[in-house]
Amino acid sequence: MIARRRQSVSRGKVSLVTGMERAAQIARSRLLFAAVVFAVGFVVMAARVVDVAILTDGNEPRLARVPAAAPLATGRADIVDRNGVLLATSLRAASLYADPTEIIDPAAAAAQLTGVLTDLKPAHIAAKLVQPKRFVWIKRHLTPAETFAVNRLGIPGLHFQTEERRVYPHGALAAHVTGFAGVDDTGLAGLEKALDSRIRGDQTPVRTSIDVRLQHIVRQEVQRQIDDFSAVGGVGVVMAVDSGEVHALVSLPDFDANRAEVTPPEARFNRATLGVYEMGSTFKIFNTAMALESGAVTLRDGYDATKPIRIARFTISDYHAQKRWLSVPEIFMYSSNIGSVKIALDVGTEDQRAFLARLGFLDRLALELPETGTPMTPRPWRQINTMTISYGHGLSVTPLHLAGAVSTVVNGGLRHAPTLLAQDTPAAGQRVFSADTSKAMRRLLRLVVKSGTGRNADARGFLVGGKTGTAEKSGVGGYRRKALLSSFVAAFPLNAPKFVILVMVDEPKGNERSHGYATGGWVAAPAVKRIVARMAPLYGILPIDENAPEIRRDLEMKLPTPKGGNRLASF
Amino acid sequence: MRRSLLLWFGLVFGTAVTFFLISTDVRRQREELADLHREIYRHQQALHVLKAEWSYLNRPDRLARLIEKHLELTPIDAHHLAPLAAIPPRPRPLAEPTVGLVTGPATTPTTAPTTGAGQ
Secondary structure, three states, rough: HHHHHHHHHHHOOHHHHHHHHHHHHHHHHHHHHHHHHHHHHHHHHHHHHHHHHHHHOOOOOOOOOOOOOOOOOOOOOEEEOOOOOEEEEEEEEEEEOHHHHOOOOHHHHHHHHHHOOOOOEEEHHHHHHOOOOOOOHHHEEEOOOHHHHHHHHHHOOOEEEEEEEEEOOOHHHOHHHHEEEEEEEEOEEHHHHHHHHHHOOOOOEEEEEOOOOHHHHHHHHHHHHHHOOOOOOOEEEEEEOOOOOEEEEEEOOOOHHHHHHHHHHHHHOOOOOOOOOHHHHHHHHHHHHHHHHOOOOOOOOOEEEEOOOOOEEEOOOOOOOOOOOOEEEHHHHHHHHHHHHHHHHHHHHHHHHHHHHHHOOOOOOOOOOOOOOOEEEOOOOHHHHHHHHHOEEEEEEEEHHHHHHHHHHHHOOOOOOHHHHHHHHOOOOOOOOOOHHHHHHHHHHHHHHHHHOHHHHOOOOOOOOEEEEEEEEEEEEEEEEEEEHHHHHHHHEEOOOOOEEEEEEEEOOOOOOOOOOOOOHOOOOOHHHHHHHHHHOOOOOOOOOOOHHHHHHHOOOEEEEEOOEEEEEOO | OOOHHHHHHHHHHHHHHHHHHHHHHHHHHHHHHHHHHHHHHHHHHHHHHHHHHEEEOHHHHHHOOOOOOOOOOOOOHHOHHHHHHOOOOOOOOOOOOOOHHHHHHOOOOOHHHHHHHOO
């Protein structure tokens, strides 16, 4: 073709035929070009179709994926006990409101409504229904039965709005632990307040360390002592010694968490974590432990306890006065104030303060609750304070401070901070006492229950050891003889301690069965005994033979006498 | 020529109908799915309420009251419990008269009764 074109150019003439030919040629070549372009396009598309339909399945799954059903979301996460029992949850509830402009006969409507919702006053409702508004709440959070009844009235102008309502199925049982949330779903007390942002933000339930079964047992037994001794209140705490988990935390009187807003403030006061008290003789546990740990005394030492100690305007005397030389174990067993003061003076003010600080007694209680008490410590810390603190006066702490410190003494000397959240792997403790001191203290605690002031706590076969405490409550112008704070703090089973139990009864009055006594040994110790007996089967703790040789070797104690000979305290 | 045209038309028509059917089917299934999701949500809600009710009905004091009323059970005492290891071994059964004694005087009767321990 090129040759021919050259030919025609060289000839110098332009013929019509060659012109048409050229046009046809151009058209054909353009057609060809277009055909090639389209063919390539179709081939690419076909290849893509084959690729997408047959070869590739990475992006297109064989089965269509659709988002799963939206999980049920509530405004606040559940709170459960250590075994998953529901303590607090959010349920949807209908709230009733009215549009007064739609109400035809306000008086009749109010009468009908209050016939169904009996807790409302007709005059009050009628006043609401004539207000010049488009929206008034009649009642928040109706029960399904109430909703049905209101619907059945068929009054125009009444409407429901679904809201969430916090529900506490166990009512008062764990009310001081869970606390409660208000009508607009914000935590106002307890864990609900302390963990408010966590509870709002995360749907997974908060698992507490509380065991509802044990909580029930402790509450029942403390309530029984309050009733028996006409007391004004009480505290019961059970703590696992190796993790610091609080398995039961009872403060009586308590309140129904579902109706928290209408309960008196004194019922909402958490005595176990917020109230600070001079705990009395239970402090001799720490006094003796720190003396043994610092090497100031040994179990073979003793002190003259014949005469009361007079210092400044105080006289320190013994409640169970023996009026003779007492060995260190006897001082503990008979709860001698005189002996304890002398031990404390040998330990010294600085060491006493340091030990109490390491046991957590000088800092605000660290617990996952907003209601935590700050100890009342002496300032300045004089010798007289050292003396009174040795038997538990002059330093006010919360009952949970005490339970935590007793755990530290009996568990081998490691301090675990008390916690209300279940711990899957307990944090490592800080060493406060040596294992030897802890072992000696277990012998002493056993001695108190075996033959001292705590005999009423001796649950057979469970090796209970503990210490009584009977403190006079301070009032205006000094201590009040008749207002006592009677407590018993115990650990069991003492051969390998698992739990510390604290029972405290506020202002008990002696009764006939206790021969008029209202001391810790009569008021609190029996409750501890019953709690031990009832909780042991729950935790698979079996009674053991208390007279087995290895138990006697570990827990028996020989009482030294001033003449150097030994006298067996028990058996 | 005309036959192939018919074939193409048939193909186009058939594809259109198939696509239409598929799309209506997808729409129907999608609605069904949404219904299922709604139902799951309702069930979850019911479950949530039932869980709260279960916890409410299992209040320890209520259970104690019901047991006291309807059952003849007393609270368990730990002294009623024992670990498996505490159970004494099964007492040795008394030696049964063995076959050897009966079959005849040929075997010595003195050795036979002592082998009962294995059973």
